[in-house]
Amino acid sequence: MSASTGICESGVKLxxxxxxxxxxxxxxxxxxxxxxxxxxxxxxxxxxGKNGRSVPIVQSLSFDIKRAEMVAxxxxxxxxxxxxxRAIMGLLPGYMQRTGxxxxxxxxxxxxxxxxxxxxxxxxxxxxxxPVRTIGFHLKEVLSLRRSIRGALAYARAVExxxxxxxxxxxxxxxxxxxxxxxxxxxRVGIALALAGNPSLLLADEPTSSLDTTTQAQIMDLxxxxxxxxxxxxxxxxxxxxxxxxxxxxxxxxxxxxxxESGTPRDLFENPRxxxxxxxxxxxxxxxxxxxxxRSIPGKVPPPGEGPAFCRFADRCSRADxxxxxxxxxxxxxDPNHLARxxxxxx
Amino acid sequence: MARIDNPxxxxxxxxxxxxxxxxxTAITLSTLWLAVCVFILLFGVEFAPYRPTSIDLTHxxxxxxxxxxxxxxxxxxxxxxxxxxxxxxxxxRISLLVAVIGVPLGAVIGALIGFLAAYxxxxxxxxxxxxxxAQAALPYMIVALSVIAFLGNNVVLLMIIIGSYGWERYAxxxxxxxxxxxxxxxxxxxxxxxxxxxxxxxRHILPNALGxxxxxxxxxxxxxxxxxxxxxxxxxxxxPPVASLGNMIGLGREYMLSAWWVAVFPxxxxxxxxxxxxxxxxxLRDRFDPSAREAAR
Numbered sequence: 001m002s003a004s005t006g007i008c009e010s011g012v013k014l015x016x017x018x019x020x021x022x023x024x025x026x027x028x029x030x031x032x033x034x035x036x037x038x039x040x041x042x043x044x045x046x047x048x049g050k051n052g053r054s055v056p057i058v059q060s061l062s063f064d065i066k067r068a069e070m071v072a073x074x075x076x077x078x079x080x081x082x083x084x085x086r087a088i089m090g091l092l093p094g095y096m097q098r099t100g101x102x103x104x105x106x107x108x109x110x111x112x113x114x115x116x117x118x119x120x121x122x123x124x125x126x127x128x129x130x131p132v133r134t135i136g137f138h139l140k141e142v143l144s145l146r147r148s149i150r151g152a153l154a155y156a157r158a159v160e161x162x163x164x165x166x167x168x169x170x171x172x173x174x175x176x177x178x179x180x181x182x183x184x185x186x187x188r189v190g191i192a193l194a195l196a197g198n199p200s201l202l203l204a205d206e207p208t209s210s211l212d213t214t215t216q217a218q219i220m221d222l223x224x225x226x227x228x229x230x231x232x233x234x235x236x237x238x239x240x241x242x243x244x245x246x247x248x249x250x251x252x253x254x255x256x257x258x259x260x261e262s263g264t265p266r267d268l269f270e271n272p273r274x275x276x277x278x279x280x281x282x283x284x285x286x287x288x289x290x291x292x293x294x295r296s297i298p299g300k301v302p303p304p305g306e307g308p309a310f311c312r313f314a315d316r317c318s319r320a321d322x323x324x325x326x327x328x329x330x331x332x333x334x335d336p337n338h339l340a341r342x343x344x345x346x347x
Numbered sequence: 348m349a350r351i352d353n354p355x356x357x358x359x360x361x362x363x364x365x366x367x368x369x370x371x372t373a374i375t376l377s378t379l380w381l382a383v384c385v386f387i388l389l390f391g392v393e394f395a396p397y398r399p400t401s402i403d404l405t406h407x408x409x410x411x412x413x414x415x416x417x418x419x420x421x422x423x424x425x426x427x428x429x430x431x432x433x434x435x436x437x438x439x440r441i442s443l444l445v446a447v448i449g450v451p452l453g454a455v456i457g458a459l460i461g462f463l464a465a466y467x468x469x470x471x472x473x474x475x476x477x478x479x480x481a482q483a484a485l486p487y488m489i490v491a492l493s494v495i496a497f498l499g500n501n502v503v504l505l506m507i508i509i510g511s512y513g514w515e516r517y518a519x520x521x522x523x524x525x526x527x528x529x530x531x532x533x534x535x536x537x538x539x540x541x542x543x544x545x546x547x548x549x550r551h552i553l554p555n556a557l558g559x560x561x562x563x564x565x566x567x568x569x570x571x572x573x574x575x576x577x578x579x580x581x582x583x584x585x586x587p588p589v590a591s592l593g594n595m596i597g598l599g600r601e602y603m604l605s606a607w608w609v610a611v612f613p614x615x616x617x618x619x620x621x622x623x624x625x626x627x628x629x630x631l632r633d634r635f636d637p638s639a640r641e642a643a644r
Contacts, residue, residue, distance in 0.1 A: 091535065094468045094469065114539060114541060114543070116541065118539075119540065122535070124532050127533060128533050128535075129533050129536070130533040130534075131533070133550075133554070141540070141542065142540040145540060146540060193540065197540055197541075
């Protein structure tokens with residue numbers, strides 16, 4: 001923790017009351033981040049296993065999402081993106097625990113409870129709907145539980161929601177079962193279900209990964225539309241950097257359970273400061289690029305509790321030196337919205 | 348076209364077809380028999396020629412009509428001259444009633460216990476697993492006998508004991524099904540919009556596990572009938588003035604060599620009913636088993 005005093009080298013002041021946790025918190029560097037009506041994550045840590053032999057899967061995550069902002073969470077498989085989502089949702093399995101604070105619209109989300117202000121859209125749209133229940137059943141269930149709307153009113157509201165997400169013949173869709181709809185249709189239903197509870201935060205865990213490109217674009221358009229209309233804050237988990245560059249307002253790059261870089265897509269794509277971000281971008285196939293093998297990052301994400309303790313990427317990093325293995329990397333502010341957590345980020 | 352000409356394949360297809368046809372016959376007959384049983388359960392009493400307790404001492408141990416007896420006692424009489432057919436109808440009614448009430452009782456208790464174990468994990472799960480293992484290691488008959496021996500015999504207690512039969516199997520089944528379903532997307536999604544606890548089980552998990560539960564219930568049905576019969580046979584089930592299939596056999600045991608009909612007819616009813624329920628359960632399992640369904644496609 002002694003190294004933490006020198007973190008914000010580019011001159012942003014540390015908040016003294018929270019300096020204890022400042023080691024991992026870029027939010028202290030980006031001072032004016034907290035806004036009303038938004039999500040604030042402070043030092044979110046998720047531990048696997050019960051006290052004693054627990055292993056962190058997500059370490060001291062801190063970030064903010066403003067109203068009507070779409071933030072993308074990217075990183076390899078195993079970097080803790082989905083666990084972060086489930087932690088924010090309040091749906092961690094019993095063998096995981098979270099520490100740290102979550103605030104939504106200024107109010108703290110209590111531990112171990114599903115947040116009523118948060119909704120989630122999942123990767124597998126068909127699997128997310130109960131195969132033996134109709135679309136109408138699902139919608140009416142959410143309306144009844146989250147909004148206490150029942151009966152004819154619930155039916156009318158459900159039809160309206162289906163129309164809102166662009167389903168043709170919503171009255172007919174109400175009576176259909178999930179397997180009778182296509183993947184894209186089901187994902188629209190999934191979004192309708194998420195909107196039914198009137199949330200202020202939407203977590204989208206790879207909402208388009210199982211869809212084809214055209215449908216993908218439609219679903220992203222729909223998400224953008226509902227974000228505008230409802231002023232939703234959206235946290236968007238994805239592997240698809242192309243999608244990120246087009247759609248996200250801000251990007252958070254995660255590696256091995258830690259946040260390593262955050263900034264606008266433009267910052268990250270044109271000026272990646274963390275070697276991991278740079279490697280991710282370099283491994284994208286390019287249209288018109290030279291033929292040959294696709295570039296990849298050697299090695300794989302270390303499992304929780306293993307691998308380097310300070311910079312989690314040190315083993316796979318081409319620029320790593322002794323410092324990386326000995327001292328936790330500080331958050332470097334490149335500009336107020338662009339932060340990277342690397343000893344070498346300043347160049 | 349070439350594939351249909353393949354002699355081995357066509358033989359296989361035909362063999363498969365035959366086995367399907369054979370099963371269907373067995374299942375149809377079983378269903379018919381159970382339909383007859385249900386009819387007896389509901390309306391049988393109307394057709395009973397005598398009251399089950401009316402004694403006719405002049406016609407003690409009369410043989411059935413087709414074995415030298417008279418038509419007035421079609422299936423003969425027992426040692427007190429009671430009409431076997433009438434008693435059989437009443438006994439079938441009692442035994443079926445026990446099974447019909449007992450099977451869902453055990454299923455509901457077991458399924459809920461299993462779900463709660465899977466849902467709450469931790470100490471609850473460990474306790475339930477321990478109890479299930481203990482129950483599985485102990486013959487249920489011995490448990491039933493000792494409970495009756497300690498608490499005395501009455502119909503309500505008997506129903507509870509018989510109904511609880513097989514709870515540990517339901518609990519184990521329900522626990523493992525719930526555990527895997529709790530990880531499924533739609534159950535997680537339902538939790539994100541606020542469904543939790545028992546409603547989660549009833550509304551989302553149970554409808555997806557119902558087929559498997561149903562198959563298990565048909566199997567338990569046969570076993571519960573046998574349990575009731577065994578208890579009554581041993582004199583710890585329904586007590587004599589009431590006719591049950593088990594105590595009819597128990598009574599007839601003494602006359603097995605001289606008057607076989609007293610024990611053989613209730614025995615046949617138990618056999619046929621248990622067999623029918625099991626066969627239907629087997630057929631249903633084939634229908635519900637995804638791998639078998641895949642093969643049929």
